[in-house]
Amino acid sequence: EIVLTQSPGTLSLSPGERATLSCRASQRVNSNYLAWYQQKPGQAPRLLFCGASSRATAIPDRFSCSGSGTDFTLTISRLEPEDFAVYFCQQYANSPLTFGGGTKVEIK
């Protein structure tokens, strides 16, 4: 089973600042099959489409996904008020599918 470790646990930032969220895998995630979700209180997670192939339902340009192998990053270039939420990563390269523990991005 691939264990995903997200850091930091909480990120306290102000609107307009840059957020950098990390997701580290216990083993290589083949084909970079690593997804990110945003979850707001009382809501289901929302898949953040980072790939160009899914631009029809894409997320705002201020979100970017990067990384390969075991280290992945979600970057929000300039935080908007609606971006304050919990973010989870998920690997879908191997079964069982696994999620990271989440990073909470809160208003400083």
Added chain:
Amino acid sequence: QVQLQESGPGLVKPSETLSLTCTVSGDSVSGYYWSWIRQPPGKGLEWIAYIYYRGDTNYNPSLKRRVTISVDTSKNQFSLKLNSVTAADTAVYYCARVAYDSSHYYYKFDYWGQGTLVTVSS
């Protein structure tokens, strides 16, 4: 727009069976994989299982002994049964669709139900 809606009892007694149904609207269950995911209050997400519309299944080994996932294409629904529940099974249960793009299935989840809280308590 695809919509998913979970339904089932919100309270289950310990040792009994948790049963949930997900009704899909806006698209057919045919052609896709469908999944259950849960989230204990204040905690992270745990994938439970997924099923192809033709009936092929895949379970999380941590729950496999107690879980059954099924699909009913005539009703455009799929279901979850989790038996011998304990307080540790208290969670919000989500149904979700596996993403499909360019003739390929990617086992991430692009559509989710709103979730239903199931509490295990006597």
